[in-house]
Amino acid sequence: MSPLEPFGTRLRHAMDERGPLCVGIDPHASLLAEWGLNDDVTGLERFSRTVVEAVADRVAVLKPQSAFFERFGSRGVAVLERTVREARAAGALVVMDAKRGDIGSTMAAYAESFLHKDAPLFSDALTVSPYLGYGSLKPAVELARDNGAGLFVLALTSNPEGAEVQHALRPDGRSVGATVLAHLAAENAGQRPLGSFGAVVGATLGDLSSYDLDINGPLLAPGIGAQGASAADLPAVFGGAVRNVVPNVSRGVLRHGPDIAALRESARRFADEIRAAVGSG
Incomplete structure (x- = not known):
């Protein structure tokens, strides 16, 4: 599959x-520590490579949390670069969880770091914060669109x-949350089979029927597993948009x-439970 295909198309597939x-x-x-590894770069690398080896060839998405790599400085970022590269080579889509948000040239630089196809940390998608105003994300939106990212x-x-x-509430x-969703729906208008601009929506939030989650884009849903939500909760939380939900389990x-x-068996079990719940939704 061409890397220039839109992220939404690649994610749906x-x-x-x-x-x-x-x-x-x-x-x-x-x-x-639970894995018996030291809290150092060697432990970081062993952990990350094990996860990639275990599941990158069988799950749809891997989501590295950038902060846990950045805390080790340049050597940690080098591990993150290898993790992204090896995960994508194995067929997983990589969502970089960095939650970047700024304005102007600074936002453009963040976008270049993760969304330019030639960047060492190029990822299939990036988490971003819109709380300096949705318009502040324009450099990231444009670069993502140009590079087939999301x-x-x-x-x-x-x-x-x-x-x-x-x-x-706005005037x-x-x-504010509903306004963000409306902006994303506009970004994704007319895109098939799925737009490339998604929202982060917690799976633990209960009934969200007062919000229009049908943004024609993916909904990244943290909260399954240790945070208390289960796959069976997804249809009640996301309603008619449940087929576009990407539940995150860490x-x-x-x-x-x-x-x-x-690790493989656990991922398989979660994937089967989620598939069954989405099918029932």
């Missing part, structure tokens, strides 16, 4: 072929603090490492 599961790569110190924009996050911003009576899979067979 990957979800249909491999099941709609995103596995996080979150090498925080406590998880490295964005996942924070819209309705599951952390309690998010509500004070995302549920706030027109619409919430600790629920990663806690089974470093045993590769156990």
Whole structure:
């Protein structure tokens, strides 16, 4: 498949072929310790390569959390570059979880770091924050579109603090979160089979029927597993948009490492449960 095909097209194909599961790569110190690894660059590299070896050839999406690599400085970023490269070579789409958000030339530079096809950290999609105004994301939107990449924009996050911003009402009576969703729907208008500009929407939020989640784009849904949501909850939370949900599971899979067979079995089980729930939705 051409890397210049739009991210939404490639994601739809990957979800249909491999099941709609995103596995996080979150090498925080406590998880490295659980794996019997040191909290250093060597442990970071062993952890990341094990996850890639275990599941990159069988799940739709891998989502490295950039912060857990950046904390080791340039050597950690080098591990992140290899992780992205090897995961994509094995057939997984990579969503870089960096939650970048700024204005003007700074936002453009962040976009160049992750969304330009020649960048060492080029990823299939990037998480971004719109809370300097959705228009501040324009450089990332344009570069993603030019390079066949995508964005996942924070819209309705599951952390309690998010509500004070995302549920706030604008003068027109619409919430900030709903406004972000409307912008994404406009970006994706007319795109088939799926637009490339998605939203981050927590799977733990319960009934979201008051929001229009039908943005013709993917919905990255953290919260499955350790955070308390289950695959069976997805239809009630996402309603008619459930087929476009990309549920993210991190600790629920990663806690089974470093045993590769156990990691694979856990990912397979989550993918099967999610596929069944989406089918029933």
